[in-house]
Amino acid sequence: MRAAVLEEYQEPLAIHDVDAPNPEAEGVVVEMEACGICRSDWHGWQGDWDWLGIQPPKGQILGHEPAGTVVEVGDDVENITEGDRVTIxxxxxDGTCHQCRTGHGNTCENVMPLGFAEPVQGAFAEQLHVPAADHNVVQLPGSVSAVDMAGLGCRFMTSFHALAHQADINAGDWVAVHGCGGVGLSAVHIADALGANVVAVDLGDEKLDKARELGAVETVNASDADDTPEAVQALAGGGVDVSVDALGIETTCRNSVMSLGTRGQHVQIGLSTQDEQGTVALPTDMMVMNEIEFVGSLGMPPTRYNEIFRMVETGKLDPSAVVSETVSLDDVSDRLASMSDFETMGIPVIDEFA
Structure with a gap:
């Protein structure tokens, strides 16, 4: 099968013919119909996250936003069958640890990040093996396309978990989203669906225009603002209730915290770059005096995907609205390179693998 393989960090991925996977007893093989190209793939391609212990090794197949059809099923799999349309x-x-058994599989004690560790080769390939399939595989509703659902593997569901489960959002609350890439635009759309008034913050007018299309009632171009947090606070009448860092650099993290009003809540989605290496200085005295809450959010438990599907079915959410373009497997390296200058908007999706 064809696959895009990481041979050298920051160099174009090599398109190779590699052995197709065989299912383990508790695993399945999924034939790819679509896979999003995510900024997390860019981090892996850059060679980031060694400080987290999840730097992908050379020889790794990247890709972690898959949607496709099950074509082979291991002997011990109980709930998945050939022909099922799925996302992962x-x-x-692992499906067996305390976190998995109590509904928090996104923080599994033995988690393996898809496309970032040798045991779980990624989805920039014609086929993908998924271990512990009964726990990890999520069946898609019959009425949706694989391209529309490709972002569910990471960006869209990450934003949903952050805002619907981790944040404390009430109808009419002000929510700021700092960084309007794929995860940020997803967050804008989801916060709007949850009844919030959204302020979108970015450096690019095109991304801010897209944020307005997805529900933002106000926007701030940080390149034009003398003081971005003050601009956000002014729009929200004294500070937002919830603020999201959807990018992960020091500037957006600090701006997010400083945009909050008293007893506001900061939600960290974006992971950091080589510049921060996981550590950002924060105004802790201000956070204490104003009782600011700092909340981390990672992915989403697979047991809760039906919440997204129910909102999709009733028209409250539309993941396809965040998909910006479809490309072939051969285009992956160009899209990753463009992320270095923040040139991509929304979610680019691979829909041609052969």
């Missing part, structure tokens, strides 16, 4: 969360759990 990026945080592959």
């Amino acid at each position: 969360p990026f945080n592959i759990g």
Whole structure:
């Protein structure tokens, strides 16, 4: 099968013919119909995240936003059958640890990040093997396309978990989203669906225009603002209730915290770059005095995907609205390179693998 393989960090991925996977007893093989190209793939391609212990090794197949059809099923799989249309969360759990058994599979004690660790080769390939399939595989509703659902493996579901489960959002609350890439635009759309008034913050007018299409009632171009947090606070009448860092650099993290009003809640989605290496200085005294809450959010438990599907079925959410373009497997390296200058908008999706 064809696959895009990481041979050298920051160099074009090599398109190779590699052996197709065989299912383990508790695993399945999925034939790819679509896979999003995510900024997390860019981090892996850059060679980031060694400080987290999840730097992908050379020889790894990247890709962690898959949607496709099950073509082979291991002997011990009980709930998945050939022909099922599925998606797979990026945080592959073992299905047996305490976190998995209590509904928190996104923080599995033995988590393997799809496409970032040798045991779980990624989805920039014609086929993908998924271990512990009864736990990790999520069946898609019959009425949706694989391209529309490709972002569910990471960006869309990550934003949903952050805002619907981790944040404390009430109808009419002000929510700021700092960084309007794929995860940020997803967050704008989801926060709007949850009844919030959304302020979108970015450096690009095109991304801010898209944020307005997805529900933002106000926007701030940080390149034009003398003080981005003050601009956000002014729009929200004294500070937002919830603020999201959807990018992961020091500037957006600090701006997010400083945009909050008293007893506001900061939600960290974006992971950091080589510049921060996982550590950002924060105004802790201000956070204490104003009782600011700092909340982390990672992926989404696979057991809760039906919440997204129910909102899709009733028209409250539309993941396809965040898909920006479809490309072939051969285009992956160009899309990753463009992320270095923040040139991509929304979610590019591979829909041609052969």
